[in-house]
Amino acid sequence: MTFASERQSLCEALHALSRSGLSPGSTGNASVRVEGGMLISPTGLACADIDASQLVFVNHRGEVPGKQLRPSSEWHMHLAIYRSTEKAGGIVHCHSRYATTLASLRKVIPAYHYMIAVGGGDNIRCADYATFGTEALARNILVALENRKACLMANHGQIAYDSTIEKALSLAIQLEDLAAGYYQAQTLGEPFILGEKEMAEVLEKFDTYGEQAGF
Numbered sequence: 001m002t003f004a005s006e007r008q009s010l011c012e013a014l015h016a017l018s019r020s021g022l023s024p025g026s027t028g029n030a031s032v033r034v035e036g037g038m039l040i041s042p043t044g045l046a047c048a049d050i051d052a053s054q055l056v057f058v059n060h061r062g063e064v065p066g067k068q069l070r071p072s073s074e075w076h077m078h079l080a081i082y083r084s085t086e087k088a089g090g091i092v093h094c095h096s097r098y099a100t101t102l103a104s105l106r107k108v109i110p111a112y113h114y115m116i117a118v119g120g121g122d123n124i125r126c127a128d129y130a131t132f133g134t135e136a137l138a139r140n141i142l143v144a145l146e147n148r149k150a151c152l153m154a155n156h157g158q159i160a161y162d163s164t165i166e167k168a169l170s171l172a173i174q175l176e177d178l179a180a181g182y183y184q185a186q187t188l189g190e191p192f193i194l195g196e197k198e199m200a201e202v203l204e205k206f207d208t209y210g211e212q213a214g215f
């Protein structure tokens with residue numbers, strides 16, 4: 001039960017998250033689903049400094065067996081997502097600047113750009129506020145993630161999941177870019193928002209061509 005390849009993938013994703021600039025200081029955490037639970041980054045370490053042996057196994061009951069580092073304080077929300085959907089294989093959470101800016105205003109990101117569909121729907125919701133690391137926050141996130149793979153978190157940041165940790169990281173980076181674009185568009189005026197019919201067409205194309213297609 002060493003999960004060597006999963007440890008390697010998660011470690012590489014954490015280092016890439018650090019290089020992306022989306023996880024300043026010791027903020028940001030990530031996890032991957034493994035048999036019987038998940039591997040998650042430990043609490044209190046900068047993503048760039050974490051090595052594969054320091055990743056923490058948390059079982060599906062939320063227990064940390066044996067002698068390990070303490071898991072990220074935000075492990076509840078990671079485990080809640082894995083429990084809620086089989087589609088989640090990896091999760092990235094961070095306090096990236098623009099996502100956090102919009103989340104501080106508790107804004108939903110509407111379809112000002114068709115790529116909003118990468119989150120799985122025609123907007124990116126903002127989960128209600130609750131104290132970090134609590135089960136209440138995990139519950140709020142599940143509400144915002146209904147039929148979505150990513151959301152903002154009020155007065156906190158963003159969270160994204162996908163079938164693999166690599167895809168989850170890519171989604172978190174795209175969400176930050178979409179948040180920045182929405183912020184910038186609003187400095188010039190009120191962005192035009194794509195309608196339901198237009199976004200339905202985009203979502204259908206995303207379904208048809210899959211995530212590997214170049215948009």
Ligand SMILES: [Zn+2]
Nearest residue numbers: 074132156157
């Ligand atoms: Zn956080």
